[in-house]
Amino acid sequence: MGVLDELNAGARADMEERRALVGQDELVRRIAALPATRDPLPAFRAPGIAIIAEVKRSSPSKGALAEIADPAALAEAYAHGGADAISVLTEKHRFGGSLDDLAAVRARVDVPVLRKDFITDAYQLYEARAVGADLALLIVASLSDAELAALHATALDLGLTPLVETHTADEVRRAADAGAVLVGVNNRNLNTLEVDIRTFARLAPLVPEGTVLVAESGVRTPEDVRAFAEAGADVALIGEALVTGGDPVAGVRAMKEAVRG
Numbered sequence: 001m002g003v004l005d006e007l008n009a010g011a012r013a014d015m016e017e018r019r020a021l022v023g024q025d026e027l028v029r030r031i032a033a034l035p036a037t038r039d040p041l042p043a044f045r046a047p048g049i050a051i052i053a054e055v056k057r058s059s060p061s062k063g064a065l066a067e068i069a070d071p072a073a074l075a076e077a078y079a080h081g082g083a084d085a086i087s088v089l090t091e092k093h094r095f096g097g098s099l100d101d102l103a104a105v106r107a108r109v110d111v112p113v114l115r116k117d118f119i120t121d122a123y124q125l126y127e128a129r130a131v132g133a134d135l136a137l138l139i140v141a142s143l144s145d146a147e148l149a150a151l152h153a154t155a156l157d158l159g160l161t162p163l164v165e166t167h168t169a170d171e172v173r174r175a176a177d178a179g180a181v182l183v184g185v186n187n188r189n190l191n192t193l194e195v196d197i198r199t200f201a202r203l204a205p206l207v208p209e210g211t212v213l214v215a216e217s218g219v220r221t222p223e224d225v226r227a228f229a230e231a232g233a234d235v236a237l238i239g240e241a242l243v244t245g246g247d248p249v250a251g252v253r254a255m256k257e258a259v260r261g
């Protein structure tokens with residue numbers, strides 16, 4: 001089994017445990033009591049570069065990255081630095097995250113919040129919405145065309161903005177066929193875990209006009225951000241460089257200021 005298959009299987013097993021305790025009907029009731037979601041797209045489309053700053057404790061590729069005892073405080077620092085959205089990894093085994101992290105972040109910041117997880121079931125989208133997420137990740141490589149279309153539609157129905165993640169030309173085509181407006185190009189191969197930052201520039205020209213494009217993984221410096229913007233990125237999603245950089249406010253600010261608005 002490849003790394004991505006393992007991550008999907010683990011996330012699914014965890015989800016089934018939660019679903020046995022809290023059914024989808026209960027999530028629907030909780031969602032009904034919530035305010036509308038925040039739309040990230042206006043900020044993502046604004047001139048310059050938008051930054052999605054990630055709460056990332058550990059990863060399959062690097063192991064432990066940062067302790068992050070208070071994810072909400074980190075998210076608040078990111079927001080002060082000018083982050084346009086916060087990504088929260090909610091997978092627990094390899095990333096050390098949780099839905100509680102997302103709920104805590106949601107309670108502290110006003111910017112849109114992304115649930116970054118291995119989503120293969122609509123229940124996970126209901127969970128995301130119920131804890132206050134505004135966006136949810138859909139990884140094309142994890143889904144059939146029918147699953148991608150169904151989860152994309154469910155996310156939109158819930159008011160979530162789907163971030164549709166690709167890594168190959170065929171996945172970019174499949175994302176477009178699913179009607180994705182927000183498309184991520186992940187520079188990391190989720191099976192070999194190798195990062196090749198040339199992936200973004202290779203795939204960006206294949207994306208249809210009007211798509212909002214996110215460069216994901218391996219964005220380490222303001223110079224990287226500038227290069228991704230020149231290659232067509234509207235948004236850079238940054239984890240490791242910010243959680244290990246020591247100063248998340250200055251870190252986000254420097255990334256944001258790398259490209260003039």
Ligand SMILES: O=C(O)c1ccccc1NCC(=O)[C@H](O)[C@H](O)COP(=O)(O)O
Binds near residue numbers: 062237241
């Ligand atoms: O980060 C990993 O090792 C990883 C492995 C397998 C699946 C997903 C993985 N990461 C999720 C992400 O997409 C990144 O956290 C995100 O793009 C930020 O990347 P970075 O700035 O390189 O931390």
